[in-house]
């Protein structure tokens with residue numbers, strides 16, 4: 001289980017962004033986090049990942065019983081926490097395929113499994129690229145270099161497919177996708193999600209939740225989860241917005 005308890009975190013200038021987040025995510029579950037811009041959704045992913053722009057003031061984050069907060073960012077990832085960022089960065093000069101191989105081998109080395117064989121890597125990459133309907137050109141292009149917004153999001157799910165993380169935090173993976181790309185990305189997430197792997201989906205839109213069915217919806221506002229519910233909550237938010245939550 002990914003267990004977040006009373007997590008409070010600040011910018012390095014002392015401004016507190018996360019003001020006591022409580023969230024338990026069990027293997028196999030799909031959680032959606034919704035909330036207006038600036039409420040702290042992306043910050044939550046970054047703090048769990050160990051981004052150096054934030055300091056934890058209080059609380060705990062445990063992944064399958066391990067204290068993530070005392071691990072380095074790469075160790076947190078290798079333990080099984082995957083964060084797909086809202087704005088994936090471009091790294092020209094690092095071919096996508098080499099980046100994926102390094103990421104996969106880093107995790108395997110951490111787990112003492114030894115490097116992946118060329119055959120197995122190629123087979124898994126071919127399957128993952130077919131799943132995401134990506135053609136061969138994306139292997140050799142620089143990581144996200146010149147990729148369109150939709151291609152970057154697809155490439156994030158390709159990384160998820162190669163790493164098979166236990167807990168995937170997908171930050172607005174649906175934003176800016178056309179209908180076809182949304183279908184492909186959702187299909188990829190559904191394919192990768194199983195009883196051992198959980199997904200946390202940050203979204204502003206109900207439409208991805210028709211394709212990737214959440215078990216729980218949480219509303220994050222002002223650095224706290226102010227309300228949780230089932231899928232019906234997303235429909236109500238789509239219809240009524242967020243104003244009523246604060247008075248509820």
Ligand code: ADP
Pocket residue numbers: 011017035036037038039040041042043044053
């Ligand atoms: P959301 O993802 O919910 O839209 P964010 O987590 O990105 O919101 O941001 C929450 C608040 O924290 C915003 O007011 C944002 O400007 C601020 N914030 C987050 N990270 C930083 C940062 N590195 N430097 C300055 N302000 C930040």
Ligand code: MG
Pocket residue numbers: 036037038
């Ligand atoms: Mg936002």
Ligand code: MG
Pocket residue numbers: 041042043086171
């Ligand atoms: Mg955000």
